[in-house]
Amino acid sequence: MPSPSERPRQSRGSAFKAAYVSAMLNAALMAMQIVIGLFAHSDGLVADGIHTLSDLAADGVVIAVLFLGAATASGRRAAPRDGSFPASLASLFIGVLLIGTAGDMLWHCIGPAAILTVSATVRASALIVALFVMFAKEALFRYMRAEAHRTHSSILLASAWHARLDAFSALVATLGIIGSMAGLPMLDHVAAGVIGLMILRMGYSNCWTALKDLSTRPLGNTAGQ
Numbered sequence: 119m120p121s122p123s124e125r126p127r128q129s130r131g132s133a134f135k136a137a138y139v140s141a142m143l144n145a146a147l148m149a150m151q152i153v154i155g156l157f158a159h160s161d162g163l164v165a166d167g168i169h170t171l172s173d174l175a176a177d178g179v180v181i182a183v184l185f186l187g188a189a190t191a192s193g194r195r196a197a198p199r200d201g202s203f204p205a206s207l208a209s210l211f212i213g214v215l216l217i218g219t220a221g222d223m224l225w226h227c228i229g230p231a232a233i234l235t236v237s238a239t240v241r242a243s244a245l246i247v248a249l250f251v252m253f254a255k256e257a258l259f260r261y262m263r264a265e266a267h268r269t270h271s272s273i274l275l276a277s278a279w280h281a282r283l284d285a286f287s288a289l290v291a292t293l294g295i296i297g298s299m300a301g302l303p304m305l306d307h308v309a310a311g312v313i314g315l316m317i318l319r320m321g322y323s324n325c326w327t328a329l330k331d332l333s334t335r336p337l338g339n340t341a342g343q
């Protein structure tokens with residue numbers, strides 16, 4: 119039975135573990151989605167793979183925030199508020215990256231090049247990967263939500279709900295692939311476009327939250343970071 123002073127440390131350990139599990143899973147899923155997506159000619163799957171790459175970057179931010187929180191709690195940092203400054207900057211950087219990625223993806227899906235290229239029918243391997251990603255993300259959501267409740271970590275809970283949104287994104291990719299296999303190759307393009315819009319929205323909200331956090335911070339509070 120841990121003493122009351124040991125409990126926060128154990129919670130942090132569990133929160134770290136959950137964030138690492140998410141990062142490992144995202145790295146594996148991203149590689150699988152991009153490689154099979156390119157091989158099977160599925161724009162939707164490649165788009166979702168790029169989305170997973172941004173999830174991996176977001177996992178990095180979560181781990182950094184948890185690390186800084188742990189450093190603050192153990193007295194190595196002055197104030198918890200200062201600890202979130204690099205996290206806000208990282209979050210802003212990821213937001214800008216997401217907006218750029220989404221813009222490029224949407225241009226690829228609905229720009230003049232998309233209309234000129236007739237998409238080849240997507241191969242069945244893409245469907246298997248998209249379905250696997252959907253179930254993996256749903257399992258990750260359930261695991262992270264349980265860990266977030268157990269450790270009272272709000273950042274982990276936000277991350278868990280993001281994983282549920284990712285499961286939905288994989289569902290969109292799956293539907294596009296099924297459509298393409300059923301003789302409507304355009305549906306895979308549409309799925310990639312929808313995923314592009316979801317990434318754009320995520321990038322926008324990342325930037326907005328980070329800018330709000332950075333602008334409410336008094337000047338000079340960043341010294342020593």
Ligand SMILES: [Zn+2]
Pocket residue numbers: 169170172173280283284
């Ligand atoms: Zn995501």
